[in-house]
Amino acid sequence: MIEDIEVEWILNDLLDFYGYDFSNYSRASLKRRITRLMTMDRFPSFAEFRYRVRMDPDYLKRFVEEITVTVTEMFRDPHFYKSLRTEVVPTLGAKPFIRVWHAGCATGEEVYSMAILLKEAGLLHKSLLYATDLNPGVLEKARHGIFPMAPMKLYSENYIESGGLEDFSAYYTARYDQVKFDESLGEKMIFSTHNLVSDRSFNEFDLILCRNVLIYFDKDLQERVLNLFDESMGQLGYLALGSKETLNFSAIRQKYKQLNREKIWRKIG
Amino acid sequence: MAKNRLTSPCKAVVIGGSAGSIDVLMKLLPALRPDLSFSLLIVLHRRHSGESSLANLLSVKTVMPVREVEDKDPILPGQVYLAPADYHLLIEKNQYFSLDFSEKVNFSRPSLDVTFESAADAWGPEMVGILLSGANADGSDGLRAVKKAGGVIIAQKPETAQSAFMPQQAILSTPIDHVFDVVEIAEYINSINR
Numbered sequence: 489m490i491e492d493i494e495v496e497w498i499l500n501d502l503l504d505f506y507g508y509d510f511s512n513y514s515r516a517s518l519k520r521r522i523t524r525l526m527t528m529d530r531f532p533s534f535a536e537f538r539y540r541v542r543m544d545p546d547y548l549k550r551f552v553e554e555i556t557v558t559v560t561e562m563f564r565d566p567h568f569y570k571s572l573r574t575e576v577v578p579t580l581g582a583k584p585f586i587r588v589w590h591a592g593c594a595t596g597e598e599v600y601s602m603a604i605l606l607k608e609a610g611l612l613h614k615s616l617l618y619a620t621d622l623n624p625g626v627l628e629k630a631r632h633g634i635f636p637m638a639p640m641k642l643y644s645e646n647y648i649e650s651g652g653l654e655d656f657s658a659y660y661t662a663r664y665d666q667v668k669f670d671e672s673l674g675e676k677m678i679f680s681t682h683n684l685v686s687d688r689s690f691n692e693f694d695l696i697l698c699r700n701v702l703i704y705f706d707k708d709l710q711e712r713v714l715n716l717f718d719e720s721m722g723q724l725g726y727l728a729l730g731s732k733e734t735l736n737f738s739a740i741r742q743k744y745k746q747l748n749r750e751k752i753w754r755k756i757g
Numbered sequence: 758m759a760k761n762r763l764t765s766p767c768k769a770v771v772i773g774g775s776a777g778s779i780d781v782l783m784k785l786l787p788a789l790r791p792d793l794s795f796s797l798l799i800v801l802h803r804r805h806s807g808e809s810s811l812a813n814l815l816s817v818k819t820v821m822p823v824r825e826v827e828d829k830d831p832i833l834p835g836q837v838y839l840a841p842a843d844y845h846l847l848i849e850k851n852q853y854f855s856l857d858f859s860e861k862v863n864f865s866r867p868s869l870d871v872t873f874e875s876a877a878d879a880w881g882p883e884m885v886g887i888l889l890s891g892a893n894a895d896g897s898d899g900l901r902a903v904k905k906a907g908g909v910i911i912a913q914k915p916e917t918a919q920s921a922f923m924p925q926q927a928i929l930s931t932p933i934d935h936v937f938d939v940v941e942i943a944e945y946i947n948s949i950n951r
Binding site: 489492514515516517519520521557559579702703704706707710730731732733734737 | 826827829841842844847848849850855856857858859871874875879896902931
């Protein structure tokens with residue numbers, strides 16, 4: 489592993505040269521990701537790695553994409569999606585218009601999962617799904633709705649376990665080792681770069697999903713981001729976090745009521 | 758310098774295991790002193806399921822609190838922490854956990870290597886790494902990192918393991934400090950208590 493001080497140097501460079509602020513990211517994860525990237529790209533020394541990051545804006549793109557974790561799944565934690573399907577989505581139905589924000593959507597698998605839930609509830613036509621990430625590269629992938637074929641069997645199982653009754657494979661067309669999801673699902677999605685560290689609230693939402701993103705932040709940044717979500721939350725809106733993330737240590741906790749065993753909270757205050 | 762001993766008080770014992778390790782833990786936990794002066798971390802390869810019954814299963818065998826880790830939980834002495842399914846478990850230097858949902862390592866998430874390496878970085882000579890039964894090569898690189906950082910590393914005696922491959926692999930690839938059976942592991946952990 490690289491040294492702690494080297495991590496700080498890189499973080500300072502990112503802020504000075506590019507305006508990216510990673511200073512409140514979890515150090516254990518950052519250090520591991522940077523070490524991994526240096527090994528993967530075969531840098532002979534830290535100095536050469538640092539020089540490349542400072543001097544090569546194209547390499548910076550790769551750096552940001554590899555340092556931030558963009559691993560995601562469709563219908564990850566099926567029981568969570570079951571709760572969304574049976575307890576959250578029906579209460580959104582009465583609204584004339586439904587706004588959803590996927591914060592840190594990576595390559596978009598969860599956005600498509602949500603679109604499927606809304607479509608099956610007959611609500612997709614009056615919904616808008618805002619999907620944001622700080623990586624332009626992953627958003628480009630998400631926008632196309634093209635995913636690898638290999639995990640579709642798992643996703644299909646997840647879908648069924650989440651209470652899905654349709655034929656999951658009817659939602660996509662397979663070609664070689666990739667699948668393309670039905671364009672009608674993507675029509676209600678708006679993809680945009682947004683950095684949770686530095687960008688502000690941009691709308692008011694009925695449902696904000698931010699799953700397995702806060703784990704990469706330290707406690708201070710987690711609190712800032714939860715406040716950003718609170719500012720962006722409509723009355724009686726829902727906040728959904730990852731299965732090992734919590735609102736319990738946040739000052740906004742008192743305004744929210746946890747739905748059930750899942751990590752879904754509803755704004756009541 | 759004494760090769761096989763901790764030279765500073767122990768902050769954490771990290772136990773990694775795969776196939777055949779739950780049985781070992783069911784024997785190990787009741788044999789431990791209930792007032793451990795350090796934290797006990799357990800990372801097991803396990804199937805991803807919604808239920809967290811493994812923590813309940815283990816908690817029957819010890820009076821120490823057993824907690825399946827949530828993100829940013831503080832790391833306290835006298836507690837048993839279990840890595841949750843489908844996340845890597847990392848240790849922050851200011852004594853709390855971070856979870857990580859990045860790529861699998863050695864086909865595993867949680868990966869034993871990932872936690873051992875992170876623990877080595879956080880605790881160095883103030884930790885013990887123990888590798889139990891398993892059929893995977895995960896854990897060897899992590900133990901090496903613990904050793905390099907000055908910690909003590911132990912492998913379960915392969916002939917006492919349900920799956921000998923994992924401890925065997927570590928013994929072949931790394932200068933292990935101790936090769937112990939379950940009783941000896943318990944005695945060792947109790948002996949470093951302060």
